[in-house]
Amino acid sequence: MTEDLHEPAHRRRGVVPAFGGIKTFMRLPHVDGLDELCGCDFAVVGVPFDTGVTYRIGTRFAPSAIREMSAVLRGYNPALGVSPMEHLCGVDIGDTPLVPGNAVESMQLIEETVDSVVDANIVPVCLGGDHSISLPILRSLAKRHGPLAVIHFDSHSDTWNSVYGDRYNHATPFRRATEENLILPKNSIQLGIRGSIPGPEDLANARKLGFTIVEADRLLSMDPEGVCRLICEVVGDRPVYLTFDIDFLDPAHAPGTGTPEVGGPSSAQALSYIRRLDLTHVRGVDLVEVLPAYDPSQVTSLAAACIIFEILSVMALSKGEPDS
Amino acid sequence: MTEDLHEPAHRRRGVVPAFGGIKTFMRLPHVDGLDELCGCDFAVVGVPFDTGVTYRIGTRFAPSAIREMSAVLRGYNPALGVSPMEHLCGVDIGDTPLVPGNAVESMQLIEETVDSVVDANIVPVCLGGDHSISLPILRSLAKRHGPLAVIHFDSHSDTWNSVYGDRYNHATPFRRATEENLILPKNSIQLGIRGSIPGPEDLANARKLGFTIVEADRLLSMDPEGVCRLICEVVGDRPVYLTFDIDFLDPAHAPGTGTPEVGGPSSAQALSYIRRLDLTHVRGVDLVEVLPAYDPSQVTSLAAACIIFEILSVMALSKGEPDS
């Protein structure tokens, strides 16, 4: 038992095991009153909004599922040589209010909640919900930071004008964001795009708006260094929004999502890209489209939690030095 | 092989087996152009709208799942001694247009589609979707038939005023229908109500509006004859809307639904009530809230298909005589 003293505290007798306890992301402190946010580097914000999806639905349960699986994460990232929470101060503020079934009202409520984070100069790390949530988050960020460059991992461009006559849903956020001058399409890059689309104009339009689009075939033929060099070139040193749609991953690696597309990258490849990003200027992050009802083995939630951990690790590195 | 001739045609060699073929409800003919409806008694109408739900979501896949499981239904109902399709002419008109994520637009589109059925003097048999779809269906029916009496099987009263500030969702249709004078609350009965609610005023309000409410405890203590006598007393010989929320059933019998409530009736009990109904004056039917993503053994879809078959059987009986 004396040996126990040599263990890190969280491995000693008398702690709640990983699978136990009230589930916040990686057991970050849960902060209700936003005045407690002061001094933090980032805040995890659940946005369980899924009204905007066009096929399989239920990402409202994703924040819960990702928090649950984040319990398997431990503090140190050996691939990057950093313990992100030793460099970054983070909290989990729970989920935003919203009105299920009402996109307009919900987007306003989401924006208000994110405002309180952004106003405190804290990076919001948002757990969707579907991809329509990027719009209100970007509205909030652009108010403070001006239009942002976007690093966008996804199988879909999400720059349609409307779906079934509806203009606010998970297929349109980056069109709306461009129209509302929230993002800089010419400094924005979409990676992993693939799968059938209504017509050739869909991607052509996105390119016309200015987006750099790296289709999956081309992505898979590049090495991670090349991918990240290209991202750097497009984004430059502008303030960045990083948005990760879990359907960027191949369905083998992320079956639990609403509109999966075959022929995508593996989780190993996804990590290899993230690890090489420069996130010095990141102003906001989201990870969207995890759908727990179609994820019986929880591999999708796990991938989501790991991707956020990797993003936080890179953010930590851009603040301090790697741990020895 | 000669013996084969004594078999009914659908059991002979050379037919597509039950599990095969394009799936309409019970293999009813699929009618696209509504002019083909003429002379029918009923039309199956899928309404895959689920934007209005407050907890687990995904009933948009229910019409497909119910049609799939309806393949196990055969033509004759031995409990009632009737082959419904020999007395009733029915078609499956597929699903209504709608805008996922937009309740107001969708309700208008649903109403338009149902109008075309109702205008042809055909009983719409609607497969939800969530319970909010009853409102546009009732709007259509009331235009032609005036306000209707409602026989309502459910664990929830669905007469709230709003949820999260939203007035059009699966918790409010019968409040809206009362306000819009589409139904006759004093001739309407709700059976199977149970489970926790926000406050005592919820059921009190429903009763104040005029609804007769038979809570699950009381229902389970009555015999089927008594239940149906009570329904008869309340409804009388007014035009009737029959709405069946699958969460009327206990979760053991219908696990695949969004807001299940324990302590409910079995499917055997549900059938025993339906069989004793008088549906001479039925003007419309819906079956709602089947959620295939939480129904791994398909028992909920099966129960839904069987309940509709039982309703059709009773409708057939009120037209003709039982088969010998």
Place this chain on the structure above:
Amino acid sequence: MTEDLHEPAHRRRGVVPAFGGIKTFMRLPHVDGLDELCGCDFAVVGVPFDTGVTYRIGTRFAPSAIREMSAVLRGYNPALGVSPMEHLCGVDIGDTPLVPGNAVESMQLIEETVDSVVDANIVPVCLGGDHSISLPILRSLAKRHGPLAVIHFDSHSDTWNSVYGDRYNHATPFRRATEENLILPKNSIQLGIRGSIPGPEDLANARKLGFTIVEADRLLSMDPEGVCRLICEVVGDRPVYLTFDIDFLDPAHAPGTGTPEVGGPSSAQALSYIRRLDLTHVRGVDLVEVLPAYDPSQVTSLAAACIIFEILSVMALSKGEPDS
């Protein structure tokens, strides 16, 4: 640790736990060579044949699944006050050879295997497979015992003449058995029959053949004593074949089956009937139609294992006295 000595051997340190070990039914000895059968009372025989089904398929994995769940059974039946294996000597002979996809060949192979059991004057307790397996088992039994009375728990009568022109499948065994003079329809009783059928002639034909049919509605309105009195009257003291189709149970209690029918009895009711049977003259038993691929919580396999245990308990009682 000394206290350990007061425990029954199977609860002491040093045994393989219930979930461990090679899985035979209730850990009965596995006998390969049939000469070892000598002196046994019963033999468990797996018959993983599912070619004969008309809807969901895969009962070929049922013998494995039932053996697996039989691990939770312990030796003593408190409801009947008997430890069946103290009165009966049993073995598990594994599964019969068969040719998946070829009913005629398979039935011959099944019959041959059952012959070796029946010739040794041992009661075969067969784990299906689909209900078509009753035919070759009855062929074997009738060779030795003459035509048998049948106690038949099922939601389907299984007395059709053919399906899609095919005469040997899970909808026809008791028609074939009647034609081949293997059973005594006038001394046979079918309990739990329900659900839609092709036409009124289906049950009428079965009744014309002589079967006593207790439809589910009537069954559920009787008490267990009445049910068993009726069985006794029909069967008398003739040699008996007991066949239990797991779809006799309501889908809430047995979701894992190919053609479930709602509105059936609970497992508690099933046990209440079996416990009151007189099985003094039982010559063969089968339990069929468990479909593991649709049974994610294993409740159907569990019910099957428990029903067989209850049958063995009653068989034990008819040999000896209840244990004090």
Place this chain on the structure above:
Amino acid sequence: MTEDLHEPAHRRRGVVPAFGGIKTFMRLPHVDGLDELCGCDFAVVGVPFDTGVTYRIGTRFAPSAIREMSAVLRGYNPALGVSPMEHLCGVDIGDTPLVPGNAVESMQLIEETVDSVVDANIVPVCLGGDHSISLPILRSLAKRHGPLAVIHFDSHSDTWNSVYGDRYNHATPFRRATEENLILPKNSIQLGIRGSIPGPEDLANARKLGFTIVEADRLLSMDPEGVCRLICEVVGDRPVYLTFDIDFLDPAHAPGTGTPEVGGPSSAQALSYIRRLDLTHVRGVDLVEVLPAYDPSQVTSLAAACIIFEILSVMALSKGEPDS
């Protein structure tokens, strides 16, 4: 929108929907420091310990799963006419520390955590974990209240001496509790006992120790009033421990558990017993053996959440008057 003002606050725009937010039981405040407990009536305590099970394992995820499904509970219980949280002050203190795989250490850690609740004169409402957790909870309670009467809903008596030579597991807690003088077996009652057991001595021993045992068959033949009269007679006005093993319910109603037993009561029946209990003298509560990995439709977690809500409702009633 003005109408919104007439809605209860939690239904207005601007709140986090039921499916959102950090999940405590029914959104009770999460209290970390135990000094904040002061003045509470009850504290929810997760005990994710499952080392003590003998068959299917994984109840360590049950506190999380029950908290998740408790989101569907609303404040008012119409069957009892009471809003429990208006009469009772409750908190959720998260989960106890423990050492997975080490029963002796874990029991000590569980006892220590429960001590802090009991010492503050607060009723612990514990979410297992497996049934072995009742022992350390009873150790804590008996230190303060002396030996307790036990109302025990279960399919198993859990009074074995040992399993595989091990004396501390989910089959032995009430034997140990008797030996350690923590409970009053003569004032303790076990309801729902059923299923095979190693030998007749198992239940005989439990009865010899003094327990009143109501086997499932007898229970199902009694009416709820009779059941509760019997409980009252046995328990009297002694301090009470209420322990509810979810496998008391039939597997149709609670498939997600480790050692299910067929032939049990429905959830409706369970609620009917609980509603009629006198819990004036209750000192502690546990609900154990929910196993999420075998509960794909979450019906077991839902049943568990509802049963706890019903217990809290009865506790509230014994404090105040029913709400009008």
Place this chain on the structure above:
Amino acid sequence: MTEDLHEPAHRRRGVVPAFGGIKTFMRLPHVDGLDELCGCDFAVVGVPFDTGVTYRIGTRFAPSAIREMSAVLRGYNPALGVSPMEHLCGVDIGDTPLVPGNAVESMQLIEETVDSVVDANIVPVCLGGDHSISLPILRSLAKRHGPLAVIHFDSHSDTWNSVYGDRYNHATPFRRATEENLILPKNSIQLGIRGSIPGPEDLANARKLGFTIVEADRLLSMDPEGVCRLICEVVGDRPVYLTFDIDFLDPAHAPGTGTPEVGGPSSAQALSYIRRLDLTHVRGVDLVEVLPAYDPSQVTSLAAACIIFEILSVMALSKGEPDS
């Protein structure tokens, strides 16, 4: 709303969403009477026959599942720059009649149905079912086109002589087809072969018959151009049958199949081969062995739908020019 006019029709208000409607493959018109086929380029034909499988079974539900998931396909293929349905006229004729459990009868019925397609000079695109269906399809095709070259993606060679004494099942179709002179083994190529086999003679025999076999290890070491060059060399400009067994894919990408083999290609790799094929002379296509009961996240059905879409895209390209 005016902007709506700029959207393609299927994205405007008033259409049935992707998840709605009666499910044909990609919403192709459903044609019942075969005289309506006239002038089509291809016809989707469901062949829900699974009697011929040797391990996990249930591909009878695959045509339904693939049609369901084909709803996510949109009209334009950006990887190939073509909208297949603008170049090809296609219909869905539903499923063939067959006799479940009877291979000989079923093969005759399948052949008859395919005859009516082939006689109209239309390419049948067949959705299995198990791989035994290739035989009757080839019988039909060879009657019109003479023996065909076969491009065969699979993990198994399917050239055994018999299994358990049975000669017509999913392990033997290409042996039978060779014997019946339906195919040209010397111009046929099998790609992806892997996994254990009964003995070295199995593959040796296939090679002796003339088949070119590219085992998975070798395939994975080649680049897509090399693979397709080899296919071209073997097949030449002969009339071609393309058969795709979904177990060609690694189980990570296609878990829902009956006899999965680890160590296979990804869906990205599969698409890369198909895109480079020359299908100018294709006379028939099948995609077989999807098993929905083992595909909880629908990734296998999705892969199947996408592979057929890719095949149709290549077929369209060989007719016209790529879309700009």
Place this chain on the structure above:
Amino acid sequence: MTEDLHEPAHRRRGVVPAFGGIKTFMRLPHVDGLDELCGCDFAVVGVPFDTGVTYRIGTRFAPSAIREMSAVLRGYNPALGVSPMEHLCGVDIGDTPLVPGNAVESMQLIEETVDSVVDANIVPVCLGGDHSISLPILRSLAKRHGPLAVIHFDSHSDTWNSVYGDRYNHATPFRRATEENLILPKNSIQLGIRGSIPGPEDLANARKLGFTIVEADRLLSMDPEGVCRLICEVVGDRPVYLTFDIDFLDPAHAPGTGTPEVGGPSSAQALSYIRRLDLTHVRGVDLVEVLPAYDPSQVTSLAAACIIFEILSVMALSKGEPDS
């Protein structure tokens, strides 16, 4: 039928199909009495012990699940050109006794069982259970062979000192084995290590103990020849223990495990390493951490069975010559 004679016996009429029969690993003979072991080369030993896990639990069902899926394995390995069972004599001795929930007792019981195999000079091929079982197996092996070199495929190093104060669990076996002088860390190699860890010291400590660690990133950048050259260099010609934790594979390839880590190798890569190993000096093998409850499509159990088959194939090759 005459042709049947040319088929290998196991494919002829009259055999039990692959899915049938009592399930031992690859239908090896089940040996109960250990005296029958004499002369064997290897013995499959199930070790269903899972008390030592720190997150998702239930590997106690893995030996059963792996045996079940091993039914799809056929005798000949075409990639290596060998039929392992023609060169090796093997048996399946079932599962070891153990005490669920008690690590110390269980390890002693496991060691005793393995002793009986090792004493007969037979290679134990152990099916876990969790990774803590390697310790008692190594204790047994080291008694006879002295300390062993370890080839260790895993995502975790499993060389922690303790977890929650507990020293004997699935995170510590190779630390304990080093301390107890059972293995040669300087001749041991760990491949595939990845994922977050508590701190940098964790891997540093393992390296300090002498282990060669090949992290996943580096592994994925090497070719199989290079990997195996490195293994050879580390291990030399010392007696070898081969331990394969299924979480070595990426979760896409092995979702059914307790602590999955994204970013791992595919099953194709795993096979490519194993095929190139030199197993001349292998003294023991284990495959651990398969968790059937999270493996709905059985791909993890399948991968496990195939990996063992590949190991046996390599062992056969090191004994004899490849089959022609």
